Amino acid sequence: MSKRESFIGSPDWILLVLYMVLIVYGWLSIYSATATSETAKVFELSERYGKQLLWIGMAFILGFSILLIDAKFFSAFAYAIYGIMLVVLMAVLVVGTTVAGSKSWFQFGSFALQPGEFAKFATALALAKYLSLNNVDMRSMKTKLMAMAIIGAPALLILMQNDTGSALVYVAFILVLFREGLSGITIVSGIIATILFIVTVIFGEIYVAAVLVALTVLVFLIFKKVRKNWSGLLVGMGLSLIFVFSVHYTFNNVLEEHQRVRIQVMLGLKNDPLGAGYNVNQAKIAIGSGGLTGKGYFKGMLTRNHFVPEQSTDFIFCTIGEERGFIGSGILVLLFLALMVRIIQLAERQRSPFSRIYGYGAASILFFHFAINIAMTIGLAPVVGIPLPFFSYGGSSLWAFTILLFIFIKQDANRLNVL
């Protein structure tokens, strides 16, 4: 083993290949969504596909550089990196530029950077660092609170930038906490709460409350075993009722109008194809018209003719859906699934808890972006403006996801050196 190789370690080729495939697939989609013709010059820095090519080149350099850095650097400086990111997030609140309503950009001449994108891997690092400490036990309240604080701080700052979508991404870390011992009840409660929220918005709190009470009585009458634990049942019912009655208030007073409408559109309570539902409706038509094999590269008559808004960024999936059809979009879904599963597999083979926890963090963030982005374009989730990793146009997100992934690849490459 040469000195340089040993220094880089042995990076996982499967992850590297998946990364390359996703990047190339992503750029081809941006090219088709933004180029005027198939023969357009590729290196055209005034066009999005040209810029994206530049961002990709720089991402490769970034990724390769990370492989060159000592693996221990990231665990050693995890808190420092996290701290710096918090400061940067605060700074952007003061000197940032507002784009599309969110004050989350640093403007350097014609070039803009979104620090929020980079806060994700920093948070993953800090969380991994904290949870890998020997005296930490997920079951203790202190650990829970500390973990919540680490996750919550950047999320709160991003929320203050008015970038709700990016802040929501931090919810993904619950999967990390779950793997490290957080009770499954937390996740189940979360799912129940989501269901209650949805049915309450659809049917109104009175009906839902009535059904809840009836359900509790039924459970009490039918399952004799449960009767012994009647106090628990009562508490569960009580909490659910409080939640249901607070939904009305939250929905109408905490959420903003556009968020409310997006939820209503998603739930089919509102049909507004020319207004709030426009994006989703157009996106659905574009994807749906792709058929089995798609219309062909550069033949997406909706995505190429601007019928889908934000088609090179948040709605890039439409280009794939329309031009590559079910086969092309299915392959994309499976590629992401492979990437995420592979990260989990590798994470589980780590000797160091830090690497494992970081791996889960990386997989959870990729998963959240993948799930929410595609769900919104196919009408399964309300419109939340977050990018599809490696696909959506934009340097900040591409670099942030590259760093996120390559830190893990580096940790994994170096796993045998961990004692």
Next chain:
Amino acid sequence: MYKKNYLGRKYVVIGIFVAIAFVFLGRLFYLQVASNQYQLSARNMALRSIVEYPPRGRIFDRSHHLLVYNDAVYDLMVIPRQVKNIDTTKFCQLLGITKEFFEDQMQKAENYSYYKPSVFLKQLSKKEKGPIEEIMYEFPGFYFQTRTLRHYPMPIAANVLGNVGEVSDNDLRNDHYYSPGDYIGKSGIEKYYEKELRGKKGSRIVEVNVHNIVKGSFQGGKFDTLAVQGEDVTLGLDAKLQEFGQKLMVNKTGSIVALDPKTGEILAMVSSPSYDPNLLVGRSRSENYNRLLNDSLKPLMNRAVLGTYPPGSTFKPVDALIALDEGVITANTMLTCQGKASKPIACDENHVSPLDMTTALAVSCNSYFWKTFKRIMDDPKFDNMHDAYVDWYNKVKTFGFGETFNTDIPYERPGNIPSRRYFNKLYRGSWNALTVRSLSIGQGEILVTPIQMANEAAILANRGYYIDPHFIESIGNNDTVPTKFTVKHYVAVENPLYYKEVIGGMEQVFDSSIGTARFYKMDSITQAGKTGTAQNPHGKDHSLFIEFAPVDNPKIAIAVIIENAGYGTTWAAPIASLMVEEYLTGKITRPKLEERMLKADLNHDPRP
């Protein structure tokens, strides 16, 4: 410190990943493969079918003079679904329309279809479309479609050429080639040769972007069809002769039909009063149409085929031919103007008596032809007079009377040769030669159209046959005339001798010092003709004349009818003679006569 190993939880996490991925795959399968509603929506949204209208075929006369060509105009089309957020005030201003008109048109378009294009504003000129075309992108849902309008360089032959107008609901039902707003030949040649003239519409499918701007053809034009240009049609019409005829007929009501007897081609077909065909083109079409429709002189009616008149004495050559053929007279049979039942058909001119057939034709002796008619009816070879009548009736019909020609002129009238059954009904079976004696001098129930009279002249010119009168000379590059226009129809009288004798009488009409058209004899051209002065229930007698020339090698056969103008000698004969001279020599050697005819106003200042 003891730390529980949560190794099993990785399966939960992976399970969640896999579950979501498969939810997506399921949803994508539903959207993309299972349901095809989205394909339809996408096509509706991003594709537009543009109809390519071919230029309509042009129409030429026999010397390749252009009679009808096309002018480009622009229809403003609208697709209601795509119209949103437009500045209506600005839009109306640029087009010079009112807001109410805008609302009306939009409503009409929506009533037709929300998704399909309708005509919003018809036939804008290039100049009218200019200002709005530059900022079309401000008005999504609107676009221009190029159409062609007919244009007539010479304002002649309106009734022959016919006109082109928007398709009716009926047309739409009968022929699915048409869509609302399409043009179709409504009358005349435009109607009869519609299929040849219209060509074939093409269609182009283009992709548009969200701003309704055309981005290019859909799939490289794979589904496009080219428009096929309509075929040019060349008519046997002689534009110069037609124009001259129309000038001669100014301020006269009636018709002129001139044929080339050898081919049956119609050289001129004048119906007077006429109108400038350019009136029935463009946006003032319906206004002009209604004006013409309500004109008491009925300019829209093509009198040459729709006007039915008693032929009067122009019928006498047929009488003579049949009588000779029946053998009831010879050319030398002398008859007098006196005798039984001659009174009502008394000769209105003093002439020699008794007289032979040739002279009888020259002076148009009524009694002579009544007597020959009676001889036919009394002919002992028939069982009874009614049988004799049927024989006569059948023979007359072979001359093209009482029926329409199988020709390329839409809407002909057959005229009338009364049948035995008709008389049986009218007189309850009790009638005889005397009862129907008016027929012998082309009066009574007998009615003919000008084209039938011209055809009679052609039969005499051809000595016994005719070809259905028709306009078409060639279609497109195809020089062969439809076979039905080459068929010779032989009439009941075939013996050349009889023709020679009758034509001799018709020559005497010009050449004899007592001939009824002696004033119009020309030294350079031999003419054979017959005057007619037809009594009719509408007022003064119709002035009629049939003629062919030159006698030995006829090139033109002509009929002239001037309604309520008096003697055939006075008006129809000189006009026919002038037409013949114009056609055969290209110049008029009788300027005084020409001027008198051109200036005569028989509509307003009828002289006795």
